[in-house]
Amino acid sequence: MKIMVINGGARAMSRTRELTKAFEQALTKKGVEILPFDVGKDMLPVYTGSEAEMETATVKKLITFAEQADAFIICTPEYHGSMSGALKNALDFLGGKQFKGKPAIIGAAAGGGKGGINALNSLRQVLRGLYTLALPDQIVVDPEHFDENLRLVNQDALERIEAMTDELLRITRCVGRREEAAAK
Ligand SMILES: Cc1cc2nc3c(=O)[nH]c(=O)nc-3n(C[C@H](O)[C@H](O)[C@H](O)COP(=O)(O)O)c2cc1C
Known part of the structure; x- marks a missing residue:
């Protein structure tokens, strides 16, 4: 099983990156292969839909990892009551071809108080547009x-x-088994 872990926080001292790392550590303990993508390190062009940008190394990496992944862990900062623009830009390079029917869990880094939920809701809305099976936790x-x-x-x-990582792995195995049975 391969899990793509996307960090949507581009700042050098990003707390979202640390949240992403905590998920990666949980996956490593469980012996799962990780496909890491970090919008602050794997610098993408701004999506314009041109053919040239699809040839850049980071866009190729993004698409290849997303195609190979059985499931996703996606983390975003909350910026101005929403997900980060850098993460949205990355997701704009992708589509249902990479995401459809695959489970995902999501997390956010926020500023305290009641922040974070708006970022998760906006990310959840985008994942619906990508036909992802975003888990409720x-x-x-x-x-x-x-x-x-x-x-x-x-x-x-x-x-x-x-707990969220365990649930993601459980659901991903179930989806895989159903697909195998359907292919027989
Ligand atoms: C441009 C900007 C906008 C922000 N807007 C919000 C917000 O709407 N709600 C919130 O809870 N925190 C907000 N914050 C605080 C961040 O969510 C917080 O610093 C978090 O750690 C950001 O993740 P990062 O460390 O990965 O950048 C904002 C921070 C920045 C820089």
Whole structure:
């Protein structure tokens, strides 16, 4: 099983990246192959629909990983009450061809208070447009969940990440088995 893990936070000191890493650590413990994509490191052009941009290395990587993935973990910052523009730009290169019928779980890094839900709702809406099976469980992490070295240390958050990852793997296996049975 291959899980594509997308970090939608482009800042150098991104908390979203740390949230993404916590999911990757949970997957590694379970022996799952990770296909990592980071919008702050795998710099994409702005989507224009031109053929030339489809030939760039990062766009090819994005599309190849998404095609190979059996499921997705996607994390976004909440910026101005929505998902990040950088993540939306990445998703604009993709479509139902890569996402249709594949499970996904989502998480957000927010500024505290009641932030984060709007980013998750906007991401969920986009994933619906991509025909993704976005699972109901989701997570928001706030600045207080991190230590001074930017490590995600909040125990409740780490337990939730474990549980969400387990559920993603369970559902992904079920979807895979159904598809195998249907192909027979
Ligand atoms: C441009 C901008 C807009 C933001 N808007 C919100 C917001 O609407 N709601 C919120 O809870 N936090 C907001 N924040 C705080 C971020 O969600 C928070 O800093 C989070 O850590 C961002 O993820 P990142 O560290 O990966 O960039 C905003 C931060 C920036 C830079």
